[in-house]
Amino acid sequence: MNNSNSNNTIKSSTFLRLSDLVEVNPTIDVSRLSKKDRVSFIPMADVSDGGHWVGSQTRSLSEVITGYTAFQENDVLFAKITPCTENGKGCHARGLSNGIGFGSTEFHVLRAMDGVDSRLIYHLSISPDVRAKATSLMGGSAGQQRVPSDFVRAIKISCKATELQELLVPMLDSVEEAIETTRAVIDQTRRLKTALLQDLLTNGLPGQHKNFKKHKYLHKMPAAWETKSIGDVCVIELGKMLSKVVKTGRHYRPYLGNASVLWGRIDLTDLEEMDIRDDELERYSLQPGDILICEGGEVGRTAIWEGQLKLCCYQKALHRLRPLQPNTLVPDFMRFFMEHAVRNNLLVRFTGESSIAHLTRETLINVPMVLPPLAEQEHIVAAIKSVEMKTKSNEKFQDQLVQVKSALSQGLLTGRIFLKGGSCE
Structure with missing residues (x-):
C-alpha cells in the first residue's frame, strides 16, 4: 500500500x-x-x-x-x-x-x-x-x-476502519492469537511452579533422598531434613505502628505497607512516608535479603527486600524476618516455603482456626517449617526461580502484545494507522 x-x-x-x-x-x-x-x-x-x-x-x-x-x-x-x-x-x-x-x-x-x-x-x-x-x-x-x-x-x-478492514482484521486476529498463546504458556509455567513447590518441598531434590518421615502439620519430607519453628530460625519483628502522630514530624521516611508486598515482588508505586526518628532506623529500616511476610490481608504473602531503595522502612502490617545464624537459610527458600504453606493450608491447620484474619508474631514464631541443608536450599531455590523467570519473561511479552493490540484498536477509532513497508505497523 x-x-x-x-x-x-x-x-x-x-x-x-x-x-x-x-x-x-x-x-x-x-x-x-x-x-x-x-x-x-x-x-x-x-x-x-x-x-x-x-x-x-x-x-x-x-x-x-x-x-x-x-x-x-x-x-x-x-x-x-x-x-x-x-x-x-x-x-x-x-x-x-x-x-x-x-x-x-x-x-x-x-x-x-x-x-x-x-x-x-x-x-x-x-x-x-x-x-x-x-x-x-x-x-x-x-x-x-x-x-x-x-x-x-x-x-x-474512522472510515479507515472499514476501508482497511481486510488488512487490519487479520493483524488484530494474529496479535490476539499471540496473546492467547502467551497466556496459555504463562498458565502452564505457573502450574509447573506449583507442582515444583509441592514436589521439592516434600520430596527434596530428585534422587537425593530414599528415606522420608512425616510431621503432624508438614506431612511428608526427607528424613535428613530438620524441622524447626520459624522463630528458631529467624528473628521476627513487626514494623512501626501507623498513626496520625507518625504522619507529622521532621524525619519522613518511605515505608512499605501490606499492599506493597506481593508474592515474590515488592511494589514501590505510590509509597507513602511516615516520621521515623534516627534512633528508630535500626529497628524499622530494611536491609537487602530481609524477608517480609504480610500479617493481614492475604495472610502469609511473602517477598524479599532486595535494596531497591537506599533507605526504606516498614510498618506494623508486615513481619520482617532475618536468619538468627549466618549460612542457615536462603531468603527465597523461606519465601517458597510460605507460598507452599499457604497453598496447603498449613497456617490454618496449625492454628486450628477455619480462617486467619491476622498472623500474629506469637503465632508466626511457632509455625513449623522444613529446613534442608543450605546447599539443597540453594538448588531448590534455583530450580523454582528458573520457572519464575520464564513466567516473568512471558508476562512481559504479553504486556507488549497487549500494547500493540491497544494501539491498533485505537487506530480504528482515530484513523491514525501507522504503516511501514506497505503494511500496518
Whole structure:
C-alpha cells in the first residue's frame, strides 16, 4: 500500500458511528428449527474478561426460547451491566450449534451490516476506548447500572476502519492469537511452579533422598531434613505502628505497607512516608535479603527486600524476618516455603482456626517449617526461580502484545494507522 505522508501515517478526517456498522439487538428467525433441536447457550459466566467464549453449553430450543437473549452465528455479544462492561466481557459468537444461540439478558447483540467484517465489530467491541465510552453512558441504580442500547450512536469510528478492514482484521486476529498463546504458556509455567513447590518441598531434590518421615502439620519430607519453628530460625519483628502522630514530624521516611508486598515482588508505586526518628532506623529500616511476610490481608504473602531503595522502612502490617545464624537459610527458600504453606493450608491447620484474619508474631514464631541443608536450599531455590523467570519473561511479552493490540484498536477509532513497508505497523 502506497503512502504519501512523510511520517508514514494515514490520517482520516471522516468518521462513522458504530451505529452505521451494526444492528443492535436484531431479531432472529428460528422457524427452521424444532423445539427439540439443540442451540448454544452462553450465560455471562461463560465469557471471559478478554472477550472470549469459554464454554460450550447447549440447550434444547424449547428451554431457552423465552427469557433469554437470542443471537445467531457471527453476532457479537457485548455485556451491558456493571462491572461486566468495564471488565471487557463479551464474545464473538462463532461455532454455534445449529447457527443459533441464546444467553444472558445482560448482553447487547451487535450484528455487522452487509460489507462489514464481524471480526472488525468484535475487535471494536473489546477495545478499551469503546468500553470506556460505553461505561460513561451507563444509567440506573448503583450496582445495577447498564449501557443503553443506543450507545453505538456515541462511538465514533474512522472510515479507515472499514476501508482497511481486510488488512487490519487479520493483524488484530494474529496479535490476539499471540496473546492467547502467551497466556496459555504463562498458565502452564505457573502450574509447573506449583507442582515444583509441592514436589521439592516434600520430596527434596530428585534422587537425593530414599528415606522420608512425616510431621503432624508438614506431612511428608526427607528424613535428613530438620524441622524447626520459624522463630528458631529467624528473628521476627513487626514494623512501626501507623498513626496520625507518625504522619507529622521532621524525619519522613518511605515505608512499605501490606499492599506493597506481593508474592515474590515488592511494589514501590505510590509509597507513602511516615516520621521515623534516627534512633528508630535500626529497628524499622530494611536491609537487602530481609524477608517480609504480610500479617493481614492475604495472610502469609511473602517477598524479599532486595535494596531497591537506599533507605526504606516498614510498618506494623508486615513481619520482617532475618536468619538468627549466618549460612542457615536462603531468603527465597523461606519465601517458597510460605507460598507452599499457604497453598496447603498449613497456617490454618496449625492454628486450628477455619480462617486467619491476622498472623500474629506469637503465632508466626511457632509455625513449623522444613529446613534442608543450605546447599539443597540453594538448588531448590534455583530450580523454582528458573520457572519464575520464564513466567516473568512471558508476562512481559504479553504486556507488549497487549500494547500493540491497544494501539491498533485505537487506530480504528482515530484513523491514525501507522504503516511501514506497505503494511500496518
